Amino acid sequence: MSGRPRREDAPRGVTAGLRLLALFLALLACVALATAVGAAPLSPGRVLAALTGGGDATTRGIVLDLRLPRAVQASLVGGGLAVAGASFQALLRNPLAEPYVLGVSGGAALGAVAALSLGFAAAGPWSLPLAAFAGALLAVGVVLVVAARTRPALDTRVLLLAGVVAGAFFNALIMLFLSLGRTETFRSAIFWMMGSLSGAGWSDTGLLALYVLPACALLMALARPLNLLAVGEETALYLGTRVEWTKRAVYLSTSLLVAATVAIAGAIGFVGLIVPHAIRLAWGSDHRFVLPASLLAGGAFLVLADTVARSALAPTELPVGVVTAIVGVPLFVVLLVRDSGGGSERIE
Amino acid sequence: MNGEAVFEVEGLGFRYGGASREAVSGVGFRVHPGELFGILGPNGSGKSTLLRLLLGILPPRSGAVRVLGRPLASWSRRELARRVGVVPQHEEVAFPLSVREMVAMGRYPHLGPWRSETSEDREAIGRALGRCDLEDVAGRPLSTLSGGELQLARLARALAQVPELLVLDEPTASLDLRHGMEIFGLLRDLAGPDGTTVVLVTHDLNAASRFADRLLLLERGRPAACGRPHQVLVRETVERVYGWPVRVTRHPGPGPDEGAPQVVPLAPATQAADPSARGRQP
Numbered sequence: 001m002s003g004r005p006r007r008e009d010a011p012r013g014v015t016a017g018l019r020l021l022a023l024f025l026a027l028l029a030c031v032a033l034a035t036a037v038g039a040a041p042l043s044p045g046r047v048l049a050a051l052t053g054g055g056d057a058t059t060r061g062i063v064l065d066l067r068l069p070r071a072v073q074a075s076l077v078g079g080g081l082a083v084a085g086a087s088f089q090a091l092l093r094n095p096l097a098e099p100y101v102l103g104v105s106g107g108a109a110l111g112a113v114a115a116l117s118l119g120f121a122a123a124g125p126w127s128l129p130l131a132a133f134a135g136a137l138l139a140v141g142v143v144l145v146v147a148a149r150t151r152p153a154l155d156t157r158v159l160l161l162a163g164v165v166a167g168a169f170f171n172a173l174i175m176l177f178l179s180l181g182r183t184e185t186f187r188s189a190i191f192w193m194m195g196s197l198s199g200a201g202w203s204d205t206g207l208l209a210l211y212v213l214p215a216c217a218l219l220m221a222l223a224r225p226l227n228l229l230a231v232g233e234e235t236a237l238y239l240g241t242r243v244e245w246t247k248r249a250v251y252l253s254t255s256l257l258v259a260a261t262v263a264i265a266g267a268i269g270f271v272g273l274i275v276p277h278a279i280r281l282a283w284g285s286d287h288r289f290v291l292p293a294s295l296l297a298g299g300a301f302l303v304l305a306d307t308v309a310r311s312a313l314a315p316t317e318l319p320v321g322v323v324t325a326i327v328g329v330p331l332f333v334v335l336l337v338r339d340s341g342g343g344s345e346r347i348e
Numbered sequence: 349m350n351g352e353a354v355f356e357v358e359g360l361g362f363r364y365g366g367a368s369r370e371a372v373s374g375v376g377f378r379v380h381p382g383e384l385f386g387i388l389g390p391n392g393s394g395k396s397t398l399l400r401l402l403l404g405i406l407p408p409r410s411g412a413v414r415v416l417g418r419p420l421a422s423w424s425r426r427e428l429a430r431r432v433g434v435v436p437q438h439e440e441v442a443f444p445l446s447v448r449e450m451v452a453m454g455r456y457p458h459l460g461p462w463r464s465e466t467s468e469d470r471e472a473i474g475r476a477l478g479r480c481d482l483e484d485v486a487g488r489p490l491s492t493l494s495g496g497e498l499q500l501a502r503l504a505r506a507l508a509q510v511p512e513l514l515v516l517d518e519p520t521a522s523l524d525l526r527h528g529m530e531i532f533g534l535l536r537d538l539a540g541p542d543g544t545t546v547v548l549v550t551h552d553l554n555a556a557s558r559f560a561d562r563l564l565l566l567e568r569g570r571p572a573a574c575g576r577p578h579q580v581l582v583r584e585t586v587e588r589v590y591g592w593p594v595r596v597t598r599h600p601g602p603g604p605d606e607g608a609p610q611v612v613p614l615a616p617a618t619q620a621a622d623p624s625a626r627g628r629q630p
Contacts, residue, residue, distance in 0.1 A: 093442035094442065095443060222461065224461045230445075234405065235436055238436065240457035284449075
């Protein structure tokens with residue numbers, strides 16, 4: 001009797017490890033593809049030469065200063081959004097929650113649009129992301145203050161409602177700014193609100209990594225309490241979880257994670273929704289696996305989407321949010337239909 | 349009864365914000381090690397509120413609770429979870445989960461957020477699955493289980509905690525006859541001088557009478573009776589508390605619970621006998 005679960009458990013850990021390794025290799029493959037594909041297609045040999053310091057200066061410039069930082073940034077943004085989505089879904093006990101559902105993207109967009117309209121954006125390269133980040137923090141603060149005043153504190157229904165309402169309010173303010181602003185403000189604001197990774201460089205990517213990776217590590221460390229929260233707060237409490245503390249830690253780190261990605265790349269939709277959902281459908285809901293898998297798969301997905309965004313209609317560049325939505329929505333519908341059709345074989 | 353009381357409750361009172369009367373008022377009792385202790389009462393009589401007070405989810409307005417010899421407030425949630433297993437009444441699992449994953453959650457108080465399962469943990473999970481006869485469905489998603497199996501899985505999760513005290517809120521509500529009896533039989537086996545102490549809230553007076561050592565009957569938040577089943581399930585008391593005519597008979601056996609009082613609800617009093625009755629004539 002005692003031997004049976006042991007036999008069952010060992011391959012499970014190995015399987016999870018192999019799956020993560022496969023996802024990591026897929027992410028590397030996507031990054032490699034992204035360095036070769038674009039307005040100027042490069043052969044794998046030339047990419048490899050550029051990566052190892054050889055080749056001509058132009059190729060090195062394209063690969064090392066344009067495409068590689070952009071691909072790395074896309075993988076950080078995509079991975080961060082997917083981890084944030086998976087964590088929000090566990091926190092709100094709703095598998096269909098977007099990381100933007102709590103108004104963070106609305107706040108960031110408001111900050112960015114305000115900076116664009118009022119002319120702060122021209123002050124320096126960091127003024128736009130800083131304004132967006134400040135807006136996102138404002139949204140987090142507003143939602144937290146509202147939700148912390150309810151009893152029980154941080155009631156997830158109140159959290160959700162406060163987030164949706166704050167988002168709607170910020171959207172109204174954005175429209176107000178835009179209707180009063182100039183046309184070119186409108187254009188860059190729209191592009192920013194749909195999300196874009198153009199203009200990615202090593203310095204902002206490095207800063208993003210310093211932000212995204214610790215937040216993801218913290219959320220992964222909370223994977224087991226998140227599993228328990230998914231069964232219910234009262235049950236989690238009876239099983240010894242520090243429920244209030246966990247909810248606060250998850251809400252804050254997730255919101256700040258989303259704020260950072262939105263400040264750098266704008267509001268890119270659907271990554272945080274479909275990636276964790278697909279992983280749960282395929283491999284089950286244990287967050288100890290779902291979170292690292294989301295980081296890798298979300299990164300790979302956004303690198304691919306960004307490659308499409310900049311090469312499909314080259315030299316015109318599409319907002320990457322348009323690509324994630326156009327690819328993501330049909331994929332999501334397929335997953336949903338398949339799920340309701342024969343969802344019982346999900347867990348082996 | 350030897351040893352310290354598992355629960356020691358004195359003058360417990362609680363009022364919900366905005367409520368006009370106390371949901372629980374002046375409740376005091378002791379639960380001894382190895383007992384199967386049943387809490388009974390009509391809907392809204394404060395049973396679930398009392399459980400939440402006993403488990404530290406609600407703060408009492410008056411009175412005191414001691415658990416396993418220590419004041420309730422001195423326990424951290426994790427310390428308490430290592431020794432007390434709880435099966436709450438409602439639970440809605442937000443994501444697909446296998447039976448084994450559900451039961452393995454019972455090891456959380458022993459493992460914490462980071463330590464991985466050792467052979468000791470796996471043995472506890474295996475024993476809990478075996479005890480609840482769930483080994484064959486361990487790999488199945490919870491969503492494919494019947495209501496009876498699901499309830500057993502939640503009980504198995506609490507057993508995987510290897511608790512000294514097991515607390516259950518209406519564990520047999522909405523279960524069919526066989527599954528209900530199986531759960532009561534399982535709880536009876538678990539309880540005993542060298543075993544687990546079991547405290548449960550139930551609406552099933554007759555099963556409680558047959559399987560519990562002692563009962564507490566609540567009436568509008570106050571104790572109406574407390575003691576052995578034949579002391580609590582007395583016709584006058586049950587009729588007053590539930591507001592319905594009953595007859596109390598004896599369980600016909602055979603079995604160790606032969607002769608346990610059994611409550612049979614009667615037809616409502618006729619108009620002739622009681623003019624205030626609701627006049628539901630056959």
